[in-house]
Amino acid sequence: xxxxxxISLTSNPKQETINMNINVTVSVQGKVQGVxxxxxxxMAANICGVRGWVRNELDGTVTAExxxxxxxxxxxxxxxxxxxxxxxxxxxxVRQGEIKNFKHFEVIRL
Numbered sequence: 001x002x003x004x005x006x007i008s009l010t011s012n013p014k015q016e017t018i019n020m021n022i023n024v025t026v027s028v029q030g031k032v033q034g035v036x037x038x039x040x041x042x043m044a045a046n047i048c049g050v051r052g053w054v055r056n057e058l059d060g061t062v063t064a065e066x067x068x069x070x071x072x073x074x075x076x077x078x079x080x081x082x083x084x085x086x087x088x089x090x091x092x093x094v095r096q097g098e099i100k101n102f103k104h105f106e107v108i109r110l
Contacts, residue, residue, distance in 0.1 A: 019069060020069070020070075021067055021068060021069060021099055022067070022068070022069070022070055022073055022096070022099070023052075023065065023066070023067045023096070023097040023098060023099050023100060024065070024066050024073055024077075024094050024095060024096055024097060025063065025064070025065045025066075025094075025095045025097050026063070026064050026065075026066065026077060026080055026092050026093065026094050026095075027057075027061050027062075027063050027092065027093040027095075028061060028062045028063070028064070028080055028083075028089055028091075028092050029060075029061050029089070029090050029091040029092070029093075030083075030087065030088045030089040030090035030091065031086070031087055031088040032060075032061065032062045032083065032087050032088075032089060033056050033060055033062065035083075035084055035085075035086040035087045036084045036086070036087075037062055037083055037084060037087050038054045038055070038056065038062060038107045039084075039107065040079075040083060040084040040087070041054040041062070041064055041079075041080060041107075042054060042105060042106070042107050044076060044079040044080075045066070045076060045105040046105055048068070048072050048075050048076050048079070049068060049072055050066050050067065050068040050072050050073060050076045050105060051066075051067045051068060051102035051103065051104055051105050052064060052065040052066045052067050052102050052105055053065050053102070053105065053106050053107070053108050054105075054106075054107055054108070055107070055108035055109070055110060056109075056110065058110075064080065065097065065100075065102075067099065067100065067101070067102050077092065077094065080092055
């Protein structure tokens with residue numbers, strides 16, 4: 001006779017932490033305007049499953065607000081460091097933010 005035991009992943013506090021969404025704002029410095037950087041971030045975010053937005057800033061940087069699990073956001077930040085072929089990222093500043101429950105990812109044009 002076999003006993004079947006059901007295990008709920010959400011009863012594990014570690015698992016709940018893994019699945020919790022976070023929000024970060026990243027400011028990307030370097031050669032990131034005029035090289036397709038925003039569209040690269042848009043495609044990467046859609047592939048990773050991250051929600052939020054990306055936009056050019058007047059000072060030549062690119063800002064993105066990213067929402068998703070810690071693992072997805074970390075993966076997205078790594079992709080931001082890579083950038084498209086003709087970009088050259090020199091620095092990324094990351095700030096924690098409040099969850100806004102974005103429904104999708106978009107490019108904001110100023």
